[in-house]
């Protein structure tokens with residue numbers, strides 16, 4: 227017999243989840259909406275029989291809920307497996323056509339699902355140019371104005387940064403890009419559900435988003451393609467089915483899409499109330515942590531930010547050690563998507579942080595279920611961990 231760990235051991239403190247930019251829990255309403263489509267309503271939405279038609283109808287309702295929430299029309303929204311696929315699909319869809327324009331412009335703080343395909347395109351001969359950001363993590367408009375030229379095919383600009391929460395001036399960049407005949411792709415993954423998103427105001431031609439960042443399920447996301455763009459502007463990289471206007475063929479993920487639709491309906495219903503509450507929690511957290519650890523720095527805090535995101539540098543305290551010493555907190559060292567990578571965050575380096583400071587930075591992202599007592603526990607836990615780490619390091 228092996229010794230099994232005791233099942234009765236309980237953590238001393240409740241686990242506090244503060245990593246909502248990595249992912250969110252499914253809202254109970256979302257689970258409720260999805261359940262029938264995981265059991266009795268399992269039909270394939272492409273089947274012509276009654277059950278298939280009910281599935282297809284549920285998908286169209288979700289498309290309506292999502293397009294309404296982002297100010298798009300129903301025909302402009304297509305479903306994918308998530309924002310990584312959406313970002314890749316747009317860049318491939320635009321470049322597979324071997325276009326005349328060969329410059330691709332992206333900000334220096336894009337998510338790897340933009341940065342990595344851009345690197346691949348550069349290896350394939352495209353002229354990929356990065357726009358630098360200010361020390362606050364906001365794109366440098368003058369630099370953008372210099373690099374977006376008449377040879378630019380597409381400009382990629384995220385709506386909000388996953389590590390810092392900084393909001394980017396998408397509309398301003400779109401204006402510059404459009405004047406030079408370039409297309410605009412906005413990775414709206416982090417801004418969706420956290421600040422009002424209107425594709426009309428953003429003036430983007432394409433956008434990518436994901437359900438699991440907005441209290442929906444994992445493995446489902448979307449693409450916005452502005453109507454009126456010539457259909458030939460974007461190739462469909464995959465083959466094998468006619469689903470989603472052939473842009474993304476494959477059996478439709480009915481339960482996931484239904485969950486995404488319900489998640490966006492809730493976002494519309496809860497709207498700014500959630501944002502105000504999250505902002506208050508985040509600001510309270512930052513105030514308390516600064517009182518407790520005076521040399522802490524908040525990155526990007528002078529820029530417009532997502533309401534629930536806080537990026538903290540505690541000089542001299544490696545983020546990996548802070549995480550190991552705060553077992554009651556779910557927080558992130560940089561971006562969860564690049565966790566495990568040994569390299570420090572590209573976003574923080576692009577803002578001008580030193581390698582040491584980048585490695586001493588954690589992201590705390592508040593969500594719908596957090597309370598003031600979570601804020602207090604997080605501050606107390608981090609303060610205790612910093613003391614313990616200083617002792618460990620001086621021993």
Ligand code: PMP
Pocket residue numbers: 247248307308309310311337339384386387388413415416435436437447563
């Ligand atoms: N873009 C941004 C800005 C993100 O934060 C993420 C998720 N970390 C993605 C894209 C990828 O989203 P998904 O997990 O749906 O592939």
